[in-house]
Structures are given as C-alpha cells and as structure tokens.
Amino acid sequence: MPITFLHTADWQLGKPFAGVDDEQKRALLQQERLNVLDRIGEVARTHNAEFVLVAGDLFDSPSVTKFCVSAACSAIGRIGVPVLAIPGNHDHGGPGSVWAQRFFLEEARQLAPNLQVLLKPEPIEVGHVIVLPCPLVRRHESSDPTTWLRTVGPDLPKYGDKTRIVLAHGSVQGFGSEATDEEESGGGVPNLIDLTRLPEDELDYLALGDWHGTKQVAPKAWYAGTPELDRFVKGGDHDPGNVLAVSAQRGRLPEVKPVRTCRFGWHELFYSLAGDADLAQLEAAVNDKTSSRAGQDLVRLELRGSLSIEASVRLDAILETWRARLLRLKLSNETAIAPSEAEIQALTQRASDPLISRVAARLVQLAEGTTEEAAAAQLALRELHAATLQC
Numbered sequence: 210m211p212i213t214f215l216h217t218a219d220w221q222l223g224k225p226f227a228g229v230d231d232e233q234k235r236a237l238l239q240q241e242r243l244n245v246l247d248r249i250g251e252v253a254r255t256h257n258a259e260f261v262l263v264a265g266d267l268f269d270s271p272s273v274t275k276f277c278v279s280a281a282c283s284a285i286g287r288i289g290v291p292v293l294a295i296p297g298n299h300d301h302g303g304p305g306s307v308w309a310q311r312f313f314l315e316e317a318r319q320l321a322p323n324l325q326v327l328l329k330p331e332p333i334e335v336g337h338v339i340v341l342p343c344p345l346v347r348r349h350e351s352s353d354p355t356t357w358l359r360t361v362g363p364d365l366p367k368y369g370d371k372t373r374i375v376l377a378h379g380s381v382q383g384f385g386s387e388a389t390d391e392e393e394s395g396g397g398v399p400n401l402i403d404l405t406r407l408p409e410d411e412l413d414y415l416a417l418g419d420w421h422g423t424k425q426v427a428p429k430a431w432y433a434g435t436p437e438l439d440r441f442v443k444g445g446d447h448d449p450g451n452v453l454a455v456s457a458q459r460g461r462l463p464e465v466k467p468v469r470t471c472r473f474g475w476h477e478l479f480y481s482l483a484g485d486a487d488l489a490q491l492e493a494a495v496n497d498k499t500s501s502r503a504g505q506d507l508v509r510l511e512l513r514g515s516l517s518i519e520a521s522v523r524l525d526a527i528l529e530t531w532r533a534r535l536l537r538l539k540l541s542n543e544t545a546i547a548p549s550e551a552e553i554q555a556l557t558q559r560a561s562d563p564l565i566s567r568v569a570a571r572l573v574q575l576a577e578g579t580t581e582e583a584a585a586a587q588l589a590l591r592e593l594h595a596a597t598l599q600c
Contacts (some may be wrong), residue, residue: 218418262419265297265378362408422447482514
C-alpha cells in the first residue's frame, strides 16, 4: 500500500544571519524559520501525510540557545504527526550536541512528543515503513554516511512489503553544502554519498538533505531543500523554499510533489544605467520584484553605468528607502557620476563666483576616467553642486 509523507531538510533553526546589520531584521529572519514549521504542518494535513522526515540540519548549530530549543519543540509539536529527524553537519550528533542536552530532552518530551531524533544507523519501523537513518556524528565525515546500508541490503527482504526509506545528509555528485551568505567556505567535499553503491532495488525512496534547493538526483533520490530561503541563490538549478509530498510504495518509483512553503523573497538584480532615464526603470524593476512591500524581501543589487549629478542624488534617496523597506540590501554600486552639460555649465560658468567656476572646471577634468582620483572628483562635483543650490 502507498505511504504518504513529507520530506524536508535544512531548517537551520537559530541561523544568525550575520550579514544583516539591523538587529530587528535579523530577528524577523530567524523567526520566519520557525514560522515555516506551521506551514509544514498545514501541508502535512492537506496531503494526509502520515509523518514528516527531516533529513538533517534541523538546527543551525550543535549548541543553539535554550529559547531556540523551546520555540523549535513547540513548533514541531504543532505539526501534529510524527517527525523523524537525523543530525546533519550543522547540528551533528557528536559529543556535547544539542541532542544529548538535558534541556532539549525535557523540552522535546513536554512540547514535541511527536519528535524522534535518530542518532544511530539502524533500521526503525514506523507503521508500514522502514526508515534507514544515516546520522552525522561530526560536521565533516570523511567516509560515506550511508556505508552501513551496503551491508544491510541482504537483510531488508525480511521486512517484506514494508516501504524502505533512506534518510541521509550529505553531498551527491558534486551537490551539497553551498557557501552561505556569511561567506562560509570549506575545502573538499565532505559527507560524500555514493548512490551507485547502495542496494537500489531494495530501497524505495532516498530522502536527502544538505543541498538547499529542491532537486532530484536519481530515480528514487531527492533533495528537499530548505523550506524557507536563507541565502541568495548562486546560480544553477536551485529551487529552494519547498517541502516534498511523497507517495512511496515497496517496489515502485515514488511520486514526489514539491509544495511551496517560503514567505520571504531573496532577489538578485544586475542593472546597467546608461542614463538618467534608466533610474525610473531600475526603481520599477526592484518594486516589481518586491511588490513594493516592506519587511519581507532581501535584494542583492549590482549597479553599473553612469548618472548625472541630479540623478545620482535621486539614486541615493531611492537606496535609502530600500534599505529601510528591505530586510537587507546587499549593494555593489559602481555607477559613475557624469555631470550633464547643463550641470557643467551651471558650475563652471558662474560669473558672480569665479573661484567656484575655476574649482569646478578643474574637478570636471579630474572626474574623467575610472580611477580612484576620478571617483573622488565626481563626488566633489556633486557636493559642490549641492552647495551652489543652497547659495
């Protein structure tokens, strides 16, 4: 008989979002990672899921705060069906991990009796399903975390027609832990899973975590991705922000349906300003991406090109609005200031103030080009222009 369940991963509750300067905005991002668990519960009820599988990285760290533990257990308890999770590389099950702490164990008992953390690589029977967990006991495992499944294959037939599901966290075929927006990096590819060495015929679904996008990597193997985006997408075929509703049955290919759960938008925009008229187009493009809303979007914006003095002042005002409105504006602004003919004349042909005219004429000469000196001269021209308007 087919079994319906949800596959999710990489919640990373307690993620600090260190790249966001504003404390209130960081708190909103952290809270939304908890809020999405209620949406996961709604998906579970809508699809009549019998249980939820979390393929690692439930927490962002093996030592999260007590508040995060309490909030997480409360949210998991509200999901309403059994939740089975394994430690991932962020919340590995090694010595001193959150999973062994008395506070977590007591909060889970009281607030999330439906949560079962699978800390050992051994088969677990859940109704008509056999779950084969591959927990990580350290952040970077040099060996394949699914190695134990290569030897357990001959024993699986004893479970008869029960659906067999692997729960693992690691990299597959070059997919895996991406550098975070906080510039996290590492050498090599740790926790590498070799799907080709698993007893595929004896398995019905492989629920994977680590890759933050939704992706099928084999006929029976999927990455669920993070249910709430936590970084700017760095190209490729990412599709983060989902959970997977899975229908699996012994001896058949699983049916998998991604279900959207994310709320916050993470957008990227690369714009070349060829003139002042493009400024209005840029503003419209960003407003279109964010639906002109506040407190729900993060934008990585790269700007090139040039603007007149007046337009560059308008751009600064627009950027100030976006910094207030957005949860984060990650800006790379390499626009140059190119005074219009009218602005140059207004600065260099001031009969009543020959000193300003001479200074402006010299700055116009220095402002040509892309050197640091030219950039400084462009800013000086803008300040001089602003000062003359106040005279």
